[in-house]
Structures are given as structure tokens and as C-alpha cells.
Amino acid sequence: MHRLSIIGGGHVGRVFGKLWAGAVFDLHDVLARSLPSAQQAVSFIGAGTAADAYAALRDVDIYMLSVGDDQIVPACAALAASVPLKDAIVFHCSGALASDRLQAARSAGAYVASVHPIRSFADPASVAAAFSGTFCGIEGDAQAIAVLEPALVAIGARPVAIDAAAKTVYHAAAVFASNYLTTVLDAALRAYQAAGIPEPVARELAQPLASETLANVFRLGAAPALSGPIARGDMATVARQQQAVTAWDAPTGALYDALVAPTVALARRKHNS
Template sequence: MNRKPSFAIIGAGKVGSALGVLLKERGYLPVAVYSRTLSSARRLADQLQTRVVHHPAEAAGAAELVFITTTDREIGSTAALIARKGGCRPGQIIIHTSGALASDILAPVRQQGAWAVSVHPLQAFASLESAKENLPGSCFALEGDEQALDRVIELVNDLRGRYFVIKPEDKPLYHAAAVVASNYLVSLIHLSASIYQELGLDEEQAMDALFPLIQGTINNIARSGPAGALTGPVARGDGATLRGHMKALRKMDWRTREAYRSLGLYTVGVAMENGSLTPNEGAALSNIFLEVDNRDQKSNYSRLPAHETGRHPHSHVNRLRLSDGYVGRCFRYRRNPGGGLPR
């Protein structure tokens, strides 16, 4: 059996701690922990049965794999400090876990011959326990030096994860999509619950009522994809119901009304994509959300489906490799040659 690499954690928060614990369980050798907060470093070092060091360069210098799991604003300065103090060397892999930043932020260690990679787990980390539970099976976005990618892919497989590879310039769009799927989903459910609270339900009652619907919708998306799972008044072309919604929402906070309006306009595009609405029907519904009286007027907010724009949908899916008996495909992301994201 091949020996797993040694690793160091720089930044003992939820992500760094979860990665450290899981990697140790998979046979990787922890050699050092550094964190700005000494108590956090000691807590993780105790779990990993390794030592606490008092400088990030000391932690990096001891390991083959170095995980910088600090806040985003500290990654660049940490990399610069490691490079300046001689904590990196040729053949070593320095990894950061930011979703928004590309591996370019690690330029100082590259200049010293180390390889730089960003490895972002596409997962929400509410606590250390949930992070350890949710990381296996999650998808990881990889970006960085090609010489290091095989080793990093092996690491992701050891974590029982999936992965796709993206370009550095696409990191902001990648992260924006993740924010919509996770953070804005929280806001969306909060919005729905807040409307029910206007009816006299408390938050717990609202969530008890809504959660089966939310779970059922997620199940439908898993089976049919997001466009195929769409139901409701937009998908039915039910303008009368939508007008009633817009009228009723006038008594609520303007943010609630504007959120409903914006989501409705976007949902018209989804319904046109899946064939539920014709372009004229989509324009008419869009005008309800825009509060335009002429219902036959075309709206810029009516997104035409691919077959009506002359564009061809491109799948970005090539293959997905999973470890320990998982069967799937590994996604290799690419941009559409004609611009925009693959659908």
C-alpha cells in the first residue's frame, strides 16, 4: 500500500479541522497545525495527535501537502509569509480552500517552486460536526497547477468526493452559483416563512408546514432536473393567480415584493426553457411581474429557450470518478465557445 503524504493545516476553523480529521482517518499523516487562535490550534492538534507550531512557515515546512484554510483575506498574506520565511520548496503542494479566489493568490509560493492549487468543497459548513458529515460525497472544484492535479484528485477520491476542474478566470462565476444554491436558498426559505408569519404562524410552525414541500421539490429536482421539476402558476401560465400574488404582496416589505418579482421573471425563463410557455405567453407573464398593462408587449426579461436563439446547449459533463465503490461521472467544466456558461 502506497504511503499517503504528510500534511499541515494552517487555519484551524471548521473547514481546516474537518479536512484534517478526515484526512487522518484516510491514512494521511498530520505533522503540524498553526492557527491565529492558539486554543483552536491546540484543539485540532489534539484531535490529530500532532504538534502546534507558532508560525505558518514552520507548519508548511514540515509537510508535503499544506492546507491554507484561513479566511479569504488572509490567504495571500499567509502565502507570502510562508514563501518569505522559507516554508515552501519545489514539489510541495500548497492548497487553499477558498471558493471565490483562484490559485493565483498563492503566487509567492509558486515563485519558490511549490505547486499551487485551489480546492473548494462545494458544501456548507455550519459546524465542525456537519462539515465532517457532509464532506464525503461532496463535489470539489479544483483549479491550479496541472502537475499537482493528479495528487489532488487522489486526495478528493480518498475523501470519497467528486470533482470538476475549472479555469482561474471562472472562479467568481463558480462561486456566485454556489452562493445562489446555498446562501440564497436559506434566504429564499426565510422569505417564504416570513410570508407565512404574516398569517399568524410563528417561525417553527411555518417551517413545519413548508419543509415537506421543500423536501419534495428537492427530490423532484434530483429526479427531473431544475427545469423539469418546475410546477406552479408560472409553469401553468396562470396570470390571474400571479396578479393576485403581486396585489397581496403590496402590503409587505418592499424587499419581499421585489424578491418575488425578480424570481418570477427568472422563473418565466425556466418555464420557456422546459416548453411550458410559448414566447408570447412568457412575455405576458413577464409583464405581470413588471406591472406592464399591455400584455402582448415583448419583454427583455423573457428568456428564449436554446432552440429559439440558435444556440445549442452544451453539456460540461465528461466523467465523475468516485472512490470506494461509488459509480458516477467526473465533471470537467468548460465555458461555452460562444460565451456564457454551459447548460
């Protein structure tokens, strides 16, 4: 059983630690910014030894960097300066950054990778209890992937190989599918309210329309699921809506305008398919 240590006591590190410890990997150390934070992570995981300094880390086979994106490079450098990394595996969990940010570990002889679980970790206990089926974007050195991919499968994850050169675009896909979708739905709810509809009722009005649209996109594909004035070629209605929305709220009008051209292109795909 490979030996694992975790750098970073946050939600992602805690979930992977809890799922892997004992069953897949032998968890050794959990390093956090403070000893109380490391102890809390160890308590959640149910295994490992809390540490608050790189000098306290023991030599292991695998090091997981579960730290913020801006801390990956300095954390990797500190790790490489503290423990021998020859033939070890070092990986981070960022969705936006590729494994090339772990150059300090690679220069020290380690094999590097990134593993990005595609879900929200706001409630780590719930995520750990229902992790099975979670997609994880993975890329990196073949020697690292050969160990990490079966380890992910063992806890019910669904590894998906991604192009390291397109890692930032890959992460932007999640932002479109989640964050910006929320922004667009907020615009819809506010527009309903501008028409005099109370916010709770606006949510009731928008929910079946949004839910059915999402279901159609994932069942049929985006182009076949497109409906509405642009799909019908009714650009006069689009122009009136653009003018009315801008008059009501200029930033929301700008958002509406920004979505017209991509939706026109989507409509062409719909009609040309």
C-alpha cells in the same frame, strides 16, 4: 507518504487533517494564530505539532492554507518568505477564490491548487465522521491535482474539476442552492404568517411543498419541475400577487418581482423542451 502541514486551525483544516493524517499524509505542523488554537486543532486531529509562527514550520511536501479568504494572499506570502517551496504543493480551500491567489507560492517554485469541499463545516466532528461522498471542487496546476485528487478519493470525497476562471460563479451556485434558498423560504413562511397562520404551522404547510419541489428538481431538472401560475401562463395572478405582497412588505415585494423574469424564462424552457 507525502508530508503535510496545515496553516489555519479552523474547522476545514481540522477535518482534512483528521481524515488525512496517518492514512494518506504524514501530518507535520499545524499553524494557527495562537498556540492554544493550534494545540486545540492538533488535539482534534490526533496528530501533528502545534505552531504559532511561520518560522516554526518545517519543510514538507504539501501546505494547506485553511484560512479565511482575506487571509489567503498574505498567508501565502508569509509562507513563501519562511520556507523553501521549490516543487512543493500549496493549496487553499476557498470556494470563491481561484488558485491564482497563490502567486507568491508559484513564484517560489511551488505547484498551486484550490480544493473546496461543498458542505457546511459548522460541526467538524460530524463532518469528519460522515465525510464520505462529499463533493470537492478542484482546480490548479496539473502536478498539484495529480497528488490531491487521489488523496481526496482516499477519504471518500468526490473531486469535481472546475474552471478556475469561473470560480466566483461556481461559489455563487452554492449560495443560490443554500443561502438564497433559505431567504426565499423565509419569505414564504412570513407570508403565511401575514395571512394569520402561526409560525410553527406555517413551517408544516411549507415543508411538504418545498420538499416535493426539491425532489422534483433533482429528479427531473429545474424546468420540468416548475409549476404554478407562471408555468401556466397566468400572469394576471402573478400581477395581483406582486401588488398584494408589495403592499404587505415592500422588500419582499421586490424579491417577488426580481424572481418573475427568471421564472418566465424557466417556463419557456419547460414548454420548449
